[in-house]
Amino acid sequence: MSVGRNVIVVGAQWGDEGKGKVVDLLTERSAAVVRFQGGHNAGHTLVIDGHKTVLHLIPSGVLHPGVQCLIGNGVVLSLAALDEELDMLAGAGVPARDQVRISPACPLILPSHIALDQARERARGGQAIGTTGRGIGPAYEDKVARRGVRFVDLVDPARAEAQLRELIDYHNFLLTAQFGVAAVDVEASVSQTLEQAARNLPLMADITATLAALRRDGANVLFEGAQGSLLDVDHGTYPYVTSSNTTAGGAATGSGVGPTWFDHVLGIVKAYTTRVGGGPFPTELHEEPGPHLANRGREVGATTGRARRCGWLDAVALRRAMVNNGVSGLCITKLDVLDELETIEICVGYRTASGKMLDELPAGAAALAPCEPVLERHPGWRQSTLGVRRWEALPEAAQAYLRRIETLLEVPIELVSTGAEREDTIVLRHPFD
């Protein structure tokens, strides 16, 4: 019997590390790709033969014919976003409805969750988290409070209608009484949700059982993280985080298989750092080369179109991410964005307001707010690495920069991504080997 491998792919920074491309590439050797947390707040961009596809909810393996795309119980499910994405893919000739399966236990995101997300953000004013406004936080709140409506609840329309009314009435109370904004239309929300259910319930499947069957068959499976480690609700820069466990442990709880089933954790690290939304960012560059990185790296949010904040690589935060995720191998992305720089810096410590030096990110990472980065300077390579496919073909200074990252993070580099296309990748060790 052949033995398959379960590989987790996670972002090690604040998201937007380029996971979509890597997942798409690794899917060549997977029977299934699983989303285990987040929702349609994610934006995974794939470029194949120059054609760009942006996915928010459906796993990034969908463009590979026959690959199963599984949405685990840890994902908050917007049926409107699902319909939109399935239609977009069908229009492009991708039979996504045949490939996508969704856990019965996914909590639903309703229009009133979106209204609440936006009302809360407005009420926070200058302290706004900068959410994607997709209703993610309120949907997870309802899940944990045990009043959410789950995908499986829609199987019984009469009961679902009563559950939906009760939940939306509660949301409307908050919207009007607490935030002084308009209530959502209960009738329209209920009827729309029941219509979406009729269309999409055939996609419901026991994801845990599916994963158990794949394991028996010796199949490789990829677990696709969304957002990044520093946006994890427990380990990130709270409260400027998303509402799920973005770290690797979420792959177990969010899909229903235990930790001993995982073989490898691939940490995706962008060669510099970006962050979208509010919150601390010690290595942020407000002046050049920040705008240069933003421009060359096309650092605009795939979900909200917002400009991403840019800065140097932060090895202190990354070292914590290696531990939080148990990263076994690294994939460095967007190396080519640094091609024109004369000097490249890496943050190797934080100096606190009281002058104390830290080389570890403290627990409860929000504490890093008043820190100054201690930066190490490296010479740039001033030549193109775009599309380089062999390690030996990289300029020496680029090799040295990558080796320095490896040393600082104490984790080997397995992949280097040098462009948006699948083929623009240096593979030193394949995570499925």
Ligand code: IMP
């Ligand atoms: P939420 O997930 O919409 O609640 O947003 C919470 C925080 O996570 C905000 O700072 C968002 O900008 C950030 N965020 C959510 N999804 C992504 C993503 O896919 N990439 C990068 N940041 C994200």
